[in-house]
Amino acid sequence: MATEHIERKLKLLPDLPGCYLMKDVNGHIIYVGKAKNLKNRVRSYFKSKQVGKRAQLVSEIRDFETIVTSTDKEAFLLEITLIQKHQPYYNTKLKRGTGYPYIKITNERDPQLKLVSKIKKDGGYYFGPYPNVYAAQETLQLLQKVYPLRRCNGPQKRPCLYYHMGQCLGACFKEVPKEKYDAQIEKIKSFLNGNVAPIKNELKRKMEEASSKMEFERAAEYRDQIRYIAMTVEKQKIISNDYTTRDIFAYYMDKGWISIQVFCIRQARLMKRVKRLFPCIDEPEAEFTSFILQYYNQKNVVKPHEVLVPQNIDYQILSDILGIPVRTPQRGQKRDLLKMAQKNSRLVLKEKFRLLELDNRKTTGAMNEIMDALKLPHGHRIEAFDHSHIQGQDLVSAMVCFIDGQPNKNEYRKYKLKTVDHADEAASTQEVIYRRYSRLLKEHAQLPDLILMDGAEIQIDAAVDVLHNQLGIDIPVAGMVKNNHHKTADLMNQDGVKLELDPKSQGFYLLQRIQDEVHRFAITYHRQLHSKNSLASRLEQIPGVGPKTRTKLLRNFHSIKKITEASVEEIQKLGISKKVAQTIHLSAGSIEEGRQDTRLIRKN
Structure with missing residues (x-):
């Protein structure tokens, strides 16, 4: 059964793709999901009968929020990021990592290409995650053939099989120059960052050549490799093409309110979203600029290598003050990310207005009903x-x-x-x-x-x-x-x-x-x-304890239990004589035992 607050928010959901975050009574995120249509998907939790674990999840939901994306695929990748970040209780499937692989270039003297399930802080280069596991495996094998590194276990005094196949640089029997590895790594990084044209063109040439020779099975293999490249390496808005840390700021202003969204890109992915709503006193551009400066003035906020802002903001002043590049993207992936942040800021403010309208009916409107009566x-x-x-x-x-x-x-x-x-x-x-x-x-x-x-x-x-x-x-x-x-x-x-x-x-x-x-x-x-008066009266029953001593004890210990736990020396420190302190220490224990006996009698 949806609460009144949730019922109102359900009416405001957009018909757009994105991710939704379900929260419990304490505001903790307990489930993250994605949807092609946020309105239909989120409403389905509360508008139809649920069973099993899903029913248990719904019973704990007290609020939710959404992040709009441009496509369903972006929603999918954002979902993985959010699950990794928040570790929601009900996301058991993707809780320990993404559940989907990354392609990794190891950080060692003779580096390797590997398929791994999670990112570690080990100095390696990570690319992904890749929703299609099989496509990632095939892409890895293609890279090992085209840009080989090391595929053997290291020195073994003779060339390995992969060396003879042209898929290993020979660390098995000789020392490979670091420059040679670095050159290969740069090519692999370029490929996984989206520069796939040279390999794709070569594969297309081989596919056409095989097809002309009636070698249709081999031509099909080349065709599949081209498709796998598209599945794993095509450009995404949620996963950036480089590892530059950047923050994207966008805003939307309407009816005297400003809505600000901050997208924090880390490890080539959207790792955090900050949203703020507040009345706009100054010009929106001035309020927005002031917010950015205050945002980076917080102790726990680390400046990125780059900040992106809308076109009408004086980015040069911001750059001079912050000491980092502040830019307005004109084309490509960065501009698309900025547009996505702007879309989210607009939707959040529209939701705010509609919720305010509903709240006014139930608060100010309710008060007017009483005054009218x-x-x-x-x-x-x-x-x-x-x-x-x-x-x-x-x-x-x-x-x-x-x-x-x-x-x-x-x-x-x-x-x-x-x-x-x-x-x-x-x-x-x-x-x-x-x-x-x-x-x-x-x-x-x-x-x-x-x-x-x-x-x-x-x-x-x-x-x-x-x-x-x-x-x-x-x-x-x-x-x-x-x-x-x-x-x-x-x-x-x-x-x-x-x-x-x-x-x-x-x-x-x-x-x-x-x-x-x-x-x-x-x-x-x-x-x-x-309770306090009862405690005071019990304390005054102790020989040697008058109103002043009672006040000292209550002010410092607050309860009989804490007085009982205190040593005679601690009681003496309040300016109480040793004899009276010993009496208090012993008598307080008797009073506490009496209280416990009383509780036991009531319970039984």
């Missing part, structure tokens, strides 16, 4: 209050703040009541309302557009009395009324009239969220305070 002007800020106690002990109040329908936890406040010593809703409300809004008046701070009390007439009347008669301010007050099942039921206005909101409306949903949140916040604070 109360016949009040539309506002932005709601503050809600609730009280909590246990049989009249440890009385507390709590306030939560919602701005445009969203909780703002920085504005939450907790109150330990000072003038009330028993359960009294009216007195508790009067104290907390006076303390909150007398302070806001002194600080000339922003007042709310609406105050909500987690109760009915008693709390509403008490709040209005303080606001009007003691503080002289007029802030609308309403009550959140619960039913017999302690669930949000109605909204009560200042005159005590219940205003029935549609239980299926966004306004009712917001009212329910506010009531649940302020209740949660008040209960949490009360439990913390009650």
Whole structure:
């Protein structure tokens, strides 16, 4: 079952190829996939019944993001890169490496050409990965014939079979000059980087020659070799043609917002994608340039050998400041990569706008529903209050703040009541309302557009009395009324009239969220305070421990368990005598054992 957040994002998926990254409740990437059509593929996870491991995966998905590519093949290669980078739990098939081979030139005195499954930091040259394993094998064999290096195991005092076949330079029986290897390696690197024309032309000539001699099987072999070259060495946007480290920056600006994408090319592949969205205050070009400079000012960001930017950016200034080449590509693969980054930046911003539109209906729109029901002007800020106690002990109040329908936890406040010593809703409300809004008046701070009390007439009347008669301010007050099942039921206005909101409306949903949140916040604070007070009273039962000593112990150790674990010397360091410290050390252990016994009794 898709969450509301996912349902909204599914509506915004593009009909384009690319990769999708599934995330769990903690934001960790748990699966990476590719698709010819992102919209159809991602929707299929949530719009049809799943079984087995796929069903388990879907049950853990709480969010996803996408990266658009130009072709399905690019999506395939990007998928491999993302799996290697993030090691998602559910990508068992490609988890340990790509599952597809690389062609490697080894880093040794007599180098070899090999087919390997993963990249290691061993100084070798790696090319790939190659989706078609058989094509990679055939291409390797072709290279060993055309540009031989070493195919034997090394010195053995006589030429190996491959030397006689022209596929080994002879390291088996003689010392091959390093210059000879270097020349061959340069040709192999050139070939694997896409310069295949000389070999392809030679193969075509041999194919035509064999065909003219009626040697059709040999002609077919040459034809297959040409096809394998196309499968393994053809140019890709995701896998670069060289190993230059480069970052590609692109942006898209609309409706006062700027979307920036950074493609980080490492080891000839797209290893990282950074995306940022923020309001654009200055001109977009200035904001974009400033972002690039700030990006490289971070401690954990290493500058590449080259940076690519769009055409309307002053790349010369950037280059002078950063001390690395900054260019605008005009043609070829680099320009295509830049276009792909620009396409992604545009799609991310479009998705942002559509999500904002949907969010506004559910937040600002919901708040407007509440204000309309109360016949009040539309506002932005709601503050809600609730009280909590246990049989009249440890009385507390709590306030939560919602701005445009969203909780703002920085504005939450907790109150330990000072003038009330028993359960009294009216007195508790009067104290907390006076303390909150007398302070806001002194600080000339922003007042709310609406105050909500987690109760009915008693709390509403008490709040209005303080606001009007003691503080002289007029802030609308309403009550959140619960039913017999302690669930949000109605909204009560200042005159005590219940205003029935549609239980299926966004306004009712917001009212329910506010009531649940302020209740949660008040209960949490009360439990913390009650636990602390209980601990304080137990400590004062220890002979020699008075209020000052108790305060020292609580401030430094916070719990009986930590006091028990502390040595007598550590307790003495707080300015407590040795005799009292020994008594505390022994008595705290008894108190802790008593707490554990109590927990055991409750459990049983």
